[in-house]
Amino acid sequence: MAKELIALFGLVLAGPAMAQLTEQVDLKKPERPVPAANEAMIVLRPHAPGMVGDNRILFYRYDPATRKVALDAQGQPVGTKITYSYTVFGGKKGEKALRVAIVPAGDYVLAGRTFNMTYTDVFCLGAPHFRVEPGSVTYIGDFEMLALEKMADGERRNAMRFSSDLESTRQQLATAYPGLSGRLESWQPTNGSTFQCLGDEFVAYNVPESGKP
Amino acid sequence: MANKLLIFASLLAVCVPTPGWASTKVDRGNGFFFNKPGATAELATRETESCRKLASGAESQINTIDVLAGGLAAVFGGALADGDQKRINTENCMLIRGWNLYAMTREEGRAWKALPQAERNAELAVLVGAEKPTRGSLLRTWHNDYAEPALWQKN
Numbered sequence: 001m002a003k004e005l006i007a008l009f010g011l012v013l014a015g016p017a018m019a020q021l022t023e024q025v026d027l028k029k030p031e032r033p034v035p036a037a038n039e040a041m042i043v044l045r046p047h048a049p050g051m052v053g054d055n056r057i058l059f060y061r062y063d064p065a066t067r068k069v070a071l072d073a074q075g076q077p078v079g080t081k082i083t084y085s086y087t088v089f090g091g092k093k094g095e096k097a098l099r100v101a102i103v104p105a106g107d108y109v110l111a112g113r114t115f116n117m118t119y120t121d122v123f124c125l126g127a128p129h130f131r132v133e134p135g136s137v138t139y140i141g142d143f144e145m146l147a148l149e150k151m152a153d154g155e156r157r158n159a160m161r162f163s164s165d166l167e168s169t170r171q172q173l174a175t176a177y178p179g180l181s182g183r184l185e186s187w188q189p190t191n192g193s194t195f196q197c198l199g200d201e202f203v204a205y206n207v208p209e210s211g212k213p
Numbered sequence: 214m215a216n217k218l219l220i221f222a223s224l225l226a227v228c229v230p231t232p233g234w235a236s237t238k239v240d241r242g243n244g245f246f247f248n249k250p251g252a253t254a255e256l257a258t259r260e261t262e263s264c265r266k267l268a269s270g271a272e273s274q275i276n277t278i279d280v281l282a283g284g285l286a287a288v289f290g291g292a293l294a295d296g297d298q299k300r301i302n303t304e305n306c307m308l309i310r311g312w313n314l315y316a317m318t319r320e321e322g323r324a325w326k327a328l329p330q331a332e333r334n335a336e337l338a339v340l341v342g343a344e345k346p347t348r349g350s351l352l353r354t355w356h357n358d359y360a361e362p363a364l365w366q367k368n
Contacts (some may be wrong), residue, residue, distance in 0.1 A: 121359070125309045150365035153353055159362035197267055202302040204309045206357045 024082055025100040027176050033102055034180065040105045040132035043173055043184060044140040045096040046084035046160075052147040053116040056081040057160070059103070060111040062129055062193060069109065069195045077198065079111065084145060096142055098172050105134040109193050110205060113160060115147060121158055122199030128189035128207045137183040139169050141207070162207055239350045243322035246349065247312040252342040257312075264306035268299045308355035315340075315349035 025033060035041050046057065060079035061070035070078040082099045085091055109129050112122040132138050144161035151157055166186050174181035191206045247257060304314060317325065325333065325348065340346050356363060 123359070125306060146362060146364075149362060151358055152356075152363040152365055154365065157358060157362075159359050161362055162360040197270065197302070200298060201305070202268065203305055203359050204355075204357070205359045206361075208357065208361050 023101075024080070025102065027098060027100065032177060034177075035102050035135055035137075038105055038134050039102050040134060041137045041177075041180065042080075042101050042103060042132060042140055043137065043169060044082060044099050045142045045169060045172070046082070046099060046145050047094060047096045047142065048084075048086045048091065048145040050086070050093060051088065051091065052086050052145045054083070054085045054087065055145050055147075056083050056114040056117075057099075057143065058111040058113060058120075058122075059101075059108045060195070061104075062107045062109040062195065064107055064129060064193070067194060069111065077111065079108065081114070086145070096168075096172070098169075098176065100173075100176065103132065105132055105136070107131050109195065110140070110189070111195070112199060113145075113158065115158055119201070120199035121201045121203055122197055123205040124195050124197035124199070124202050126192045126194060126204030126206065128187075128191050128205060129193035130187045130189045132187075136185065137173075137177075137180050138187050139164075139166055139184050140187050142169070158201075160205070237318055239316045239318055239352055241314075241316050241352070243317040243319050244325055244349070245314060245316040245352070246337070246340055246346075247307050248315050248341055248343060248346050249312045250342060250344045252312075254338045254341055257341040260310055260312070261303070261307060264303045264310070265299070267306055268302035304353070308353060311355070313351055314353040315346055316352040317349045321348060 042059070044057070046055065058077075058079060058081050060077040062068070063070065072078050080101050080103050082101060084097060084099065086093075107129065108131070109127040110123060111127055112120055112124075114120045130138070130140075142163045142165060144159075144163070146159040146161065148156040149159055151159075164186065166184065170181050170184045173184055189207045192204075247261065249257075308314065328336070336348070340348060
């Protein structure tokens with residue numbers, strides 16, 4: 001019990017600092033919330049070839065005019081996070097896990113990734129910016145989560161390999177949202193948006209040309 | 214400029230390991246520099262300082278260049294003295310701006326240290342903008358690793 005409490009305390013202390021706009025939809029529950037008039041749905045599918053721990057994919061509200069992320073009163077970015085875990089306690093190798101969140105319509109950046117709740121890679125050196133219109137259902141992509149993987153230069157770094165498969169995602173979404181899957185459309189990302197660097201490792205994330213719609 | 218190069222050169226000398234067994238491994242610890250063909254030492258100074266500020270949170274965005282009156286020397290010296298995370302972030306920032314990271318082997322590091330100071334200074338101003346640097350080996354260049362990771366392949 002003592003260890004659990006310490007771990008829990010640690011998680012509270014180390015939790016990613018951001019203001020959560022909305023909660024990710026829990027697809028294990030029977031309730032299926034839908035976007036309100038001023039909201040949109042984002043859909044993505046993280047997956048992993050093996051254990052990658054606990055991951056949160058971060059989306060921040062973004063103002064393309066000022067090239068700044070929205071901040072709350074405490075100076076923390078405003079946005080949403082999508083969770084994906086693959087640890088000894090759970091997770092299926094290679095399975096593309098459907099993730100859905102309902103967010104206020106508007107502009108966002110794919111802002112980064114928190115790894116095991118303690119380490120955040122922030123894409124502040126160049127991130128994909130995209131817009132979601134009210135009522136839209138937007139497919140962001142599939143992300144192969146890699147943790148401290150050895151790169152070609154011999155050093156170990158995190159990565160989220162991007163790929164896109166709209167129709168396969170539509171079929172998967174149809175099991176959870178049969179009424180909305182027909183509206184699923186690919187995002188229209190623009191690479192290279194910069195914003196204030198708050199996190200641990202500062203990197204850039206470019207959606208590959210081959211992965212763009 | 215001479216003073217700036219002097220301090221930079223001193224820094225590289227500080228990084229040179231003590232004599233020991235020969236190694237062909239290229240490592241930042243043996244000495245490193247950023248290179249962009251055609252770049253001047255002034256540009257290297259300005260951009261490294263800007264990236265260091267960003268890495269330490271002093272500069273809010275990569276596109277906001279606010280130059281300090283530092284020098285190439287102070288900049289590179291500081292980059293090495295920084296903590297690991299700040300060094301990595303400075304490096305990432307430089308790479309996305311088109312700089313290449315060159316590093317030395319132990320032997321190269323020692324050879325560098327053995328050079329007269331004036332010679333080092335003159336070389337440094339050339340190395341940062343050389344088409345093909347005559348010292349060190351290319352250790353890292355920017356690649357879209359987070360979205361398109363090039364993973365290590367066993368031979």
